[in-house]
Amino acid sequence: MKKNLLVALGVASVVTLTGCAGFQLPGLNLDPNSTPSATPTAVENAPLSGAPVPVGSLDHPVLMAKIDNSPEARPQVGLNDADIVFEELVEGGLSRYLAVWHSVIPAEIGPVRSIRPMDPDIALPFGGVITYSGGQQRFVQMMIDTGLKNVIDGQSGTEEFTYRSDTMIAPHDVIVRAATLIDSLADIAPPPPAFEFAGDGAIPTALAEGTAAGRLITSFSGYNSPSWVFDAESGMYGRLQAGGETDVDENQQQLTARNVVAQMVEESSEYGYVPHALVVGEGVAWISTGGKTVEATWTKTAPDAMTVFTLANGDIVNLAPGRTWIELVPTTSGYFEAKRR
Numbered sequence: 001m002k003k004n005l006l007v008a009l010g011v012a013s014v015v016t017l018t019g020c021a022g023f024q025l026p027g028l029n030l031d032p033n034s035t036p037s038a039t040p041t042a043v044e045n046a047p048l049s050g051a052p053v054p055v056g057s058l059d060h061p062v063l064m065a066k067i068d069n070s071p072e073a074r075p076q077v078g079l080n081d082a083d084i085v086f087e088e089l090v091e092g093g094l095s096r097y098l099a100v101w102h103s104v105i106p107a108e109i110g111p112v113r114s115i116r117p118m119d120p121d122i123a124l125p126f127g128g129v130i131t132y133s134g135g136q137q138r139f140v141q142m143m144i145d146t147g148l149k150n151v152i153d154g155q156s157g158t159e160e161f162t163y164r165s166d167t168m169i170a171p172h173d174v175i176v177r178a179a180t181l182i183d184s185l186a187d188i189a190p191p192p193p194a195f196e197f198a199g200d201g202a203i204p205t206a207l208a209e210g211t212a213a214g215r216l217i218t219s220f221s222g223y224n225s226p227s228w229v230f231d232a233e234s235g236m237y238g239r240l241q242a243g244g245e246t247d248v249d250e251n252q253q254q255l256t257a258r259n260v261v262a263q264m265v266e267e268s269s270e271y272g273y274v275p276h277a278l279v280v281g282e283g284v285a286w287i288s289t290g291g292k293t294v295e296a297t298w299t300k301t302a303p304d305a306m307t308v309f310t311l312a313n314g315d316i317v318n319l320a321p322g323r324t325w326i327e328l329v330p331t332t333s334g335y336f337e338a339k340r341r
Helices: 121-128 138-144 178-183 206-208
Strands: 043-045 050-054 063-067 083-087 095-101 129-132 149-152 162-166 174-175 215-219 227-231 236-240 257-266 282-291 292-300 308-310 323-332 337-339
Touching: 043 227, 063 178, 095 121, 121 129, 121 138, 129 178, 138 149, 149 337, 206 282, 215 257, 215 282, 215 323, 282 337
Parallel strands: 063 129, 083 323, 129 149, 257 323
Antiparallel strands: 043 050, 063 095, 083 095, 162 174, 215 227, 215 337, 227 236, 257 282, 282 292, 292 308
């Protein structure tokens, strides 16, 4: 088997399926009205997480940001509130994030850094606003050409929305006042759905059809292999940085995801030393939910199209409602491995 598609699957502690009428992962309440209440709250499903939220709470645009992942930038602010996080290879074998918020808009996010050539293709289908600290002019122009609202630190009109933290070291110090920014953009429409989610008692595809795997390793380079460990009690995956240390947010809480997607991507060298993940096209993906992993195919037909994940029989993969972390694993320098522990 090719190195970049290495999968070592074994027995793991997973959620037990029963014959009850409704399926539910631990820590995930698919029916917020299940607890008796004198005044039940009307809910709707969030388009980017599939989770139920109060009706009317989603009437605002997506916020996207290019988030630093240098050691000096950790712990980042707001990542555990994101609906979706994309992790991508950048120069020197390091990685950065393009994070997407909609269900929850935190007060602040960051630190933000400069964009890369794949970011316009990742961000475009979500609409809304993207914020970052700059970048090579050709990449900035590519992002501006998407028609998304661009908020670039240091440019005129951004003083209300970005600032440099006095507790961090430049250039890892640019923080965005996320809630203030979104409040100023009420005229921009909410996003379309990003994925298919299992609801109404349905079982997520990976849990129904996958093989037990409690530990996921997503290698981006020879020395950058962050991993995820499934916790059966919470039904969540907890993130570890490349050195094995627990990856935490600004509140010292471990970064978590309900779904982890390893999307294998080719890297173009058209921009020299700057990696360019080719996210338009198709390839192999590994979808992990509830301690199980299933192989799938990813397809993105155009820059403005959402990525679709399908099984070999053509069925669309259903994710569990909650945060999804997408690892854009390079087929040249990286690999994915799913292990029992």
